[in-house]
Amino acid sequence: MAEALRDENKEAIIDLLLSDDTNGKNISVIAVVGMGGIGKTTLAQLVYNDERVREHFDVEAWVCVSEEFDLFKITKSILDAVPPSDNKDLNWLQVKLREGRKLQELGRQIVEKCKGLPLAIKTIGALLRSKLGIEEWDRILRSELWDLPVDETNILPALRLSYKYLPSPLKHCFAYCLIFPKDCILRKDEVILLWMAEGFLQQSNNKTMGEVGEEYFCALVSRSLFQQSACHHLGQLPSLQDLSIVGFDGVVVVGSEFYGNDSPSIKPSGALRSLTFERMLNWEKWFLFGKNEGGAFPNLASLYISDCPKLTGGLPINLPSLATLRISKCPQLVASLPRAPAMLNVGLTHCNGVQLKELPSGMQKLTMEGFDALESLPEEIVGYNSYLQKLIIKNCSSLVSFTFPRGGLHSSLEKLELIDCDSLKSVSLGFLPKLYKILIQGCRNLESITVPEQHEDDGTMNFNSCLQELRIKGCSSLVSLPRGGLRSALKILEIEDCMKLELPTPLDYSFLERLQLYKCDSIRSVPLDLLSSLSRISIIGCTNLESLTVSEQNLRDLMTSTIWISDCPNFVSFPKKMQMLLPSLQYLSINNCAKVESFSEGGLPSNLESLFIVRCDELVANRMGCGL
Numbered sequence: 001m002a003e004a005l006r007d008e009n010k011e012a013i014i015d016l017l018l019s020d021d022t023n024g025k026n027i028s029v030i031a032v033v034g035m036g037g038i039g040k041t042t043l044a045q046l047v048y049n050d051e052r053v054r055e056h057f058d059v060e061a062w063v064c065v066s067e068e069f070d071l072f073k074i075t076k077s078i079l080d081a082v083p084p085s086d087n088k089d090l091n092w093l094q095v096k097l098r099e100g101r102k103l104q105e106l107g108r109q110i111v112e113k114c115k116g117l118p119l120a121i122k123t124i125g126a127l128l129r130s131k132l133g134i135e136e137w138d139r140i141l142r143s144e145l146w147d148l149p150v151d152e153t154n155i156l157p158a159l160r161l162s163y164k165y166l167p168s169p170l171k172h173c174f175a176y177c178l179i180f181p182k183d184c185i186l187r188k189d190e191v192i193l194l195w196m197a198e199g200f201l202q203q204s205n206n207k208t209m210g211e212v213g214e215e216y217f218c219a220l221v222s223r224s225l226f227q228q229s230a231c232h233h234l235g236q237l238p239s240l241q242d243l244s245i246v247g248f249d250g251v252v253v254v255g256s257e258f259y260g261n262d263s264p265s266i267k268p269s270g271a272l273r274s275l276t277f278e279r280m281l282n283w284e285k286w287f288l289f290g291k292n293e294g295g296a297f298p299n300l301a302s303l304y305i306s307d308c309p310k311l312t313g314g315l316p317i318n319l320p321s322l323a324t325l326r327i328s329k330c331p332q333l334v335a336s337l338p339r340a341p342a343m344l345n346v347g348l349t350h351c352n353g354v355q356l357k358e359l360p361s362g363m364q365k366l367t368m369e370g371f372d373a374l375e376s377l378p379e380e381i382v383g384y385n386s387y388l389q390k391l392i393i394k395n396c397s398s399l400v401s402f403t404f405p406r407g408g409l410h411s412s413l414e415k416l417e418l419i420d421c422d423s424l425k426s427v428s429l430g431f432l433p434k435l436y437k438i439l440i441q442g443c444r445n446l447e448s449i450t451v452p453e454q455h456e457d458d459g460t461m462n463f464n465s466c467l468q469e470l471r472i473k474g475c476s477s478l479v480s481l482p483r484g485g486l487r488s489a490l491k492i493l494e495i496e497d498c499m500k501l502e503l504p505t506p507l508d509y510s511f512l513e514r515l516q517l518y519k520c521d522s523i524r525s526v527p528l529d530l531l532s533s534l535s536r537i538s539i540i541g542c543t544n545l546e547s548l549t550v551s552e553q554n555l556r557d558l559m560t561s562t563i564w565i566s567d568c569p570n571f572v573s574f575p576k577k578m579q580m581l582l583p584s585l586q587y588l589s590i591n592n593c594a595k596v597e598s599f600s601e602g603g604l605p606s607n608l609e610s611l612f613i614v615r616c617d618e619l620v621a622n623r624m625g626c627g628l
Helices: 002-018 040-048 051-056 071-081 090-113 118-129 134-141 157-164 168-179 188-198 209-222 617-621
Strands: 242-246 274-278 302-306 324-328 345-349 365-369 390-394 415-419 426-428 437-441 448-450 469-473 492-496 514-518 525-527 536-540 547-549 562-566 587-591 610-614
Touching: 002 040, 002 051, 090 134, 168 188, 168 209, 188 209
Parallel strands: 242 274, 274 302, 302 324, 324 345, 345 365, 365 390, 390 415, 415 437, 426 448, 437 469, 469 492, 492 514, 514 536, 525 547, 536 562, 562 587, 587 610
Antiparallel strands: none
């Protein structure tokens, strides 16, 4: 085990020594660190004696350093170990060491001028690496380019210096590229061909023109005058499963650089499961892979695109494994949904140009938000007969009506949410036999909620018999619920901030178990006898509520176990004979109801377990008469 690890370390050090970064002009130090006896010297000897190392270097020397560190003795030992050479004595070596210390000091001062900016430090480092003389470093340190204001040109001084010290051929090549717009993505092979055609590449005896162009291009990249595209060849990472590309303003197109290969035999992003593009402010196009976009992203399950204001088109056509698609704040995007038989969840926000054609047959949830031009439910959805279970329509300011004809979506829809659609005036809840949960919220101009006429001979008798939960909030223009109820098994009804709403007469909600009324100022009374299954009722902030009633024609035991009344300043009375009609009542809370004076004659139900009376001054004053 130890021998295998030592061989591995040996090969790693040899790779460093023989790498392209090591040449006669650069002095590199490789440190081997560890506690005494671990084998550092043995490892160094193995590397030193390796035939590949001896053939690579013209001069080699082995010098041991004692625990007593003496710079003069170490320098002399190194010089003695090196074969004799013209004009290289102890004094020469010490001069070189002093030059190194001077370069170190100059380097520190130059780095300080970079002011901690990573790009500036990277750029100036690449420049200094090609300039090894003290005088050259000193000129760079004292250059007037450091003092030019950045605000006027938006160019870092380090980049100016990098360009100033470019060899003449590289300057020509870089200047030529100024014909391209800022942030343009260039393919390296195309740029080299253009340089070649312009005659910018210098002939070399042992290199092809393509190899010379490659050197030029890499030199400009190392000096930060070119930057590699953020999406460069990401599609060729075979094990990449999750990829998020966020805030890369330099990306204008996603295409061949992303895929990395146009060969149809190699499928890009083969392992990718989740892909996110977010805050790509200059992204305009997503080019497809190959001619017919076949094979890219075979295992992609989730695709998220958000805040890409310039993106105009080009979603992948075929995504066989896609389960979730969410597109948000892409106002210029014009595209159809991908062909994705496995897609379950689609969310579209502020992207009016996305076309809802050929909806995936297995889609279970669809969210449409911010579709400003939507006036009625699209025909593609109305006629959509599939497995769609949840539909959310939100902030669609032009939506006027919501209705379903017979057929289509009614066969599967279970949950419906209509939120912040200011122009919505009517909602028809017909022909939705599996619908069990509805939320209508923030539709300020909604006036009516209707159900179709019931016909015994057309199969619509139980058109919404599964409906169990109805929540209506912030619909200030709503006047009434459907007369005669919803002909359903409705169990939960919550109404909030509906100032004009009045309970219909007759009120037929015989299956209702929980009723909550909040800030419904037009409601004056609640007929408990028409809510025979009601177990819990909460009435809060209904300023004109006066009473809970039971008709004398319906004197029967009620199932109500909890009554909560709060902030109803005009509430005055409970049902007569409540001690008999409410035998199941266990919890009663009355809060801030100043006008209520007493309970009904006969007192409170005998099974009452909890009673809370808060800020009801008249009732407290008459507590003796109430049997309290």
